[in-house]
Amino acid sequence: MDGILDTAPAAEGVSGPCMVDPVTKCAIFGIAQVVGEIRGGTVLVHGPKGCAFPAFEATHLSQVRFNYSEMCEKTVIFGGETLLREKLWETYHDNDTLLMGVISTCSSEIIGDDIEGVIASAGLPVPVLKFEGAGFKRTHRQAIDNAMAVLLKRFLRAREGSDGSINLLCHVGAHSRWKDDCVELAALLRRFGRPVRPLFLDNDLSDLAAAAAADLTVLASPDVGDEAARVLKRKAKIPYIAPPPPIGLERTADWLMAVAGALGDPLSRDEVDALADASRRRFWTGLGRVSSQRPFEHLRTARIAVVAEPAAAEAYAHLLTRELEGTPSLVIFKTTTPDDPEERALADKLPATSRVVVTGDNARIEAELRAACPDILLGSDLDFIKHQGAGRVAYVGVSYPSTRRVYLNPRSYWGFDGALNFVEDLFNAVTDAHG
Amino acid sequence: MTPAIEERMGLFSELVEAVEADLVRIREGLDMHQFCAYWGAHEIFGYIDGAVCVVHGTSGCMSNRRFLLPFGGADKCHLEPQYTTAFSEHDVIFGGERKLAEAIALVQERHNPKLIAVITNCCADIIGDDVGGVVRGMEKDGQRIVWLHTGGFTGKSYRKGTEEAFNALARLMAEAPPKQVVPGTINLFPRRWVWGENQQREAAEGIRMLEKLGLKVNSILRKGIPYEEFLDLRTAEANVSQCFFWSMELFEQMSRHFGTKQIKASNPVGLTSSLAWMEATARTMGIDYDFDNDPEVAELKELRERVRARVGRGRKAVVWTQTGEKLVGLVKFARDLGLDPVAVGVDPAIVRDKMGMFRKELNDGFDVPLYLSSYVEEIKGFVDSLDDPVVICNEDYFPGRVVFRHRYNGQQTYGLEGARSMYGEFLHALDNRRSRYSFLREAV
CATH class of the missing domain: 3.40.50 (Rossmann fold)
Structure with a gap:
């Protein structure tokens, strides 16, 4: 790994870097997104008004309803339990609630409010669960994992046998088109002739209960859902796999082979390669309509930067290098856990000529992009907007948020069809930016 | 009915x-314009080029500041560094003062700004970090450091954080070497939640209305105003705003410290209100303008x-x-x-x-x-x-x-x-x- 870690050793008695412009968001954001994927899911943020904002942001991609407990100085000193009880009922009545998540915040965690006690004494006629939302404990990504596990621990029923299904554990909130990806992955999984149950994508609570009947759990992305997958394994004895995300033709073929292997399905490499070839044929047929392939030629010499969470960044770099012959000159892993061995292993898989930066700091990302001055940028809208002044850049959004281009119909970049969508968008972005 | x-x-x-x-x-509502106090303060310090704001607390709060991006919006403040001391559980238990000192030193090394503003969020305030004690003595030559308690748990709103930030900035103006007030000049404060081309249009129209009255605009409080220019707001004879209530704390403080006249007319929306705004401005500045002609x-x-x-x-x-x-x-x-x-x-x-x-x-x-x-x-x-x-x-x-x-x-x-x-x-x-x-x- 020719990587540059962003972590100068922390001074004694100091935890983590002393200052960052964070790439991650508050835990409340992650939890609200997960609860929002359960129909009738409502969250009550037990904290001050500012803490309602991450829940508000979650409404961008999910249907979550939210409220907050109006915590103020008085409640911090004397406790906010009475207020919380009232707010529980108010929130329940206002929102057609079928599931209530009470999210603690930094303030309520520090003062030690007995949220579970209040939930028990409130006696709401729907399930009410506490989620730890203190930002000093978890990032939004860690909170997504934890919230999924909390829900499964509560609602997964005892296994009474197999229905032959596959659980697809969705990568909630991983980027702005994660739902489209999961629809695409579910379609890929149906090739095995089994029922597929996407988990945490527009579920009823009964879906979580029924997940115990599956034969296999597949993580849509290896960096989201590990804790939940372990709950499924522990409580229902369901094995799980977390293959690299199916970004590009090769990785999609690999992904299908990994699933086939785990299911004991006789799918052969030749069969999945035939599917990849079908996509390549569509690519060439489609190109026949345009007079020039220069955008693809441009990739070979362009300065390309990829900025995303490690699993996605590595996968897009792989796609670019192996399938479009454009090796990124800069790959930035956005992470708060740069010492994670799995993330380091991903960095080792990147092309030797790529500069690899591992950081949780947007300021560092900005500096790296300014220095690299890419012609093509795969990243988030923030990366793009910040870099916009530095010169013309072809931008494709692959990290959260990427909403500068609106897709009203599902449009995944994952799987065989998704790879074509990605290639289309990349082609068009290069044409728009560079002629 | x-x-x-x-x-x-x-x-x-x-x-x-x-x-x-x-x-x-x-019952508090969910009006999403009612952010935390830290947010209001951050916004105000974010107006000033040459100022760097550090939020002492968790990183989650700081990243909330960029909530508009997923909704397709972006303002200058979203692109500025949004620094936080990124509290972990360790910091909540043992305190984050050392981290803060290192963060300030890092800001000085990286940006050497004219102004460093340290504002707190809930964690730092509840555990009682001595922010004032940390920043005292860290100022470098030609640099000022201000700090505010802005934790949302205090119930302080966006508005309160805004006012406290303006208060802190007014103190800096008062401490700066005195300057002469230039008669007939006026500062224009455009509305804050407006951006892009419309921001330019609204500011231009504010200037045009003031110039119509024969006034000279001293300065416009805008995102990206240089620190020195901000301090020089005090050289104007009067302040006027398109939205008086967001700027009124600064108006009040400038009136107290420098005798800057306040024009309290607000919201020039529609002809009646626009004329009232111009008439109030003309009256305060002792100008006789014949609107009828x-x-x-x-x-x-x-x-x-x-x-x-x-x-x-x-x-x-x-x-x-x-x-x-x-x-x-x-x-x-x-x-x-x-x-x-x-x-x-x-x-x-x-x-x-x-x-x-x-x-x-x-x-x-x-x-x-x-x-x-x-x-x-x-x-x-x-x-x-x-x-x-x-x-x-x-x-x-x-x-x-x-x-x-x-x-x-x-x-x-x-x-x-x-x-x-x-x-x-x-x-x-x-x-x-x-x-x-x-x-x-x-x-x-």
């Missing part, structure tokens, strides 16, 4: 007085008459917008057009938060009938109970009705040009009821 609707009717003044007397059991004013009066004639007499307007300046501004705009406004969706929690502003408006003679509800279905029922009203709102839930949907941050609003633009849009709204198939109508 049904008895159920009549039961919920009242006057705005009655609500304000009841809130003032603590007679209303107030201004051809532009005459032309706008003519245009307004066309709108009034088209509206008809005694027609109701239902005004549904954020509880605040915009509500007051649009109620006055409705009256400017001869409409009979009723405000809906008023949030008592925000009335409490903005009491100073509403009290001033009532003292100045403002009042409006209220229908007390914030629920879409109820407000639709209220609209249906009226005879062909005009609905003035942010979101259009009213198929088949005349709806004037106006957003301050995207459409020109202020001053004479704003009036011209709004009258034109209003005429269009009167003649073009939105199709039930319009994508731009809200989906419920």
Whole structure:
């Protein structure tokens, strides 16, 4: 790994870097997104008004309803339990609630409010669960994992046998088109002739209960859902796999082979390669309509930067290098856990000529992009907007948020069809930016 | 009107007085403009080029600042470094003072800014980190460091954080070497929640109105104002704002320290309010301006008459917008057009938060009938109970009705040009009821 870690050793008695412009968001954001994927899911943020904002942001991609407990100085000193009880009922009545998540915040965690006690004494006629939302404990990504596990621990029923299904554990909130990806992955999984149950994508609570009947759990992305997958394994004895995300033709073929292997399905490499070839044929047929392939030629010499969470960044770099012959000159892993061995292993898989930066700091990302001055940028809208002044850049959004281009119909970049969508968008972005 | 609707009717003044007397059991609403105090303070320090703001606390709070990006919006503040000391559990237990000292040193090394502002969030405030003790003595030559407690748990709102930041900045102005006030000059404070081309338009119109009166604009408080220019706001004879209430704390402090005149007229929305804004400015600056002989004013009066004639007499307007300046501004705009406004969706929690502003408006003679509800279905029922009203709102839930949907941050609003633009849009709204198939109508 020719990587540059962003972590100068922390001074004694100091935890983590002393200052960052964070790439991650508050835990409340992650939890609200997960609860929002359960129909009738409502969250009550037990904290001050500012803490309602991450829940508000979650409404961008999910249907979550939210409220907050109006915590103020008085409640911090004397406790906010009475207020919380009232707010529980108010929130329940206002929102057609079928599931209530009470999210603690930094303030309520520090003062030690007995949220579970209040939930028990409130006696709401729907399930009410506490989620730890203190930002000093978890990032939004860690909170997504934890919230999924909390829900499964509560609602997964005892296994009474197999229905032959596959659980697809969705990568909630991983980027702005994660739902489209999961629809695409579910379609890929149906090739095995089994029922597929996407988990945490527009579920009823009964879906979580029924997940115990599956034969296999597949993580849509290896960096989201590990804790939940372990709950499924522990409580229902369901094995799980977390293959690299199916970004590009090769990785999609690999992904299908990994699933086939785990299911004991006789799918052969030749069969999945035939599917990849079908996509390549569509690519060439489609190109026949345009007079020039220069955008693809441009990739070979362009300065390309990829900025995303490690699993996605590595996968897009792989796609670019192996399938479009454009090796990124800069790959930035956005992470708060740069010492994670799995993330380091991903960095080792990147092309030797790529500069690899591992950081949780947007300021560092900005500096790296300014220095690299890419012609093509795969990243988030923030990366793009910040870099916009530095010169013309072809931008494709692959990290959260990427909403500068609106897709009203599902449009995944994952799987065989998704790879074509990605290639289309990349082609068009290069044409728009560079002629 | 049904008895159920009549039961919920009242006057705005009655609500304000009841809130003032603590007679209303107030539940905080979810008005998403009511951010935390740290947010309001961060926004103000973010105006100043040459200032770096560090939030002492968790990183989650800081990343909330960029919530607009996923919704397709971006302002200059989203692109500035948004530094936080990123509290972990370890810091909550053992304190984060050392981290803060290192963060300040890092800011000095990386940016060497003229001003460092340290603001806190809940964690640092609850555990009682001695922020003042940490920053004391860390200032370098030619640099100032200010700090504020802005944790949201205090109940302090965005507005309070804004005011505290302005207060801190006014102290810096007062401590700077004295400068002469230049007579006949004025600072313009445009509205804050406006960006892009519209921000430029609104600022340009503010300047044009002041220059029409023969005044020289000293400075415009804008995002990206250099630190020295901010300090030099004190060289102006007066301050005027398109939204007085967000800037009033700085106005007050500058009046106290430097005798800067305050023009308290606000919201130049529509011709009547725009002329009132200009007249108040002229009066304060001792200028005699003949508005009756201004051809532009005459032309706008003519245009307004066309709108009034088209509206008809005694027609109701239902005004549904954020509880605040915009509500007051649009109620006055409705009256400017001869409409009979009723405000809906008023949030008592925000009335409490903005009491100073509403009290001033009532003292100045403002009042409006209220229908007390914030629920879409109820407000639709209220609209249906009226005879062909005009609905003035942010979101259009009213198929088949005349709806004037106006957003301050995207459409020109202020001053004479704003009036011209709004009258034109209003005429269009009167003649073009939105199709039930319009994508731009809200989906419920």
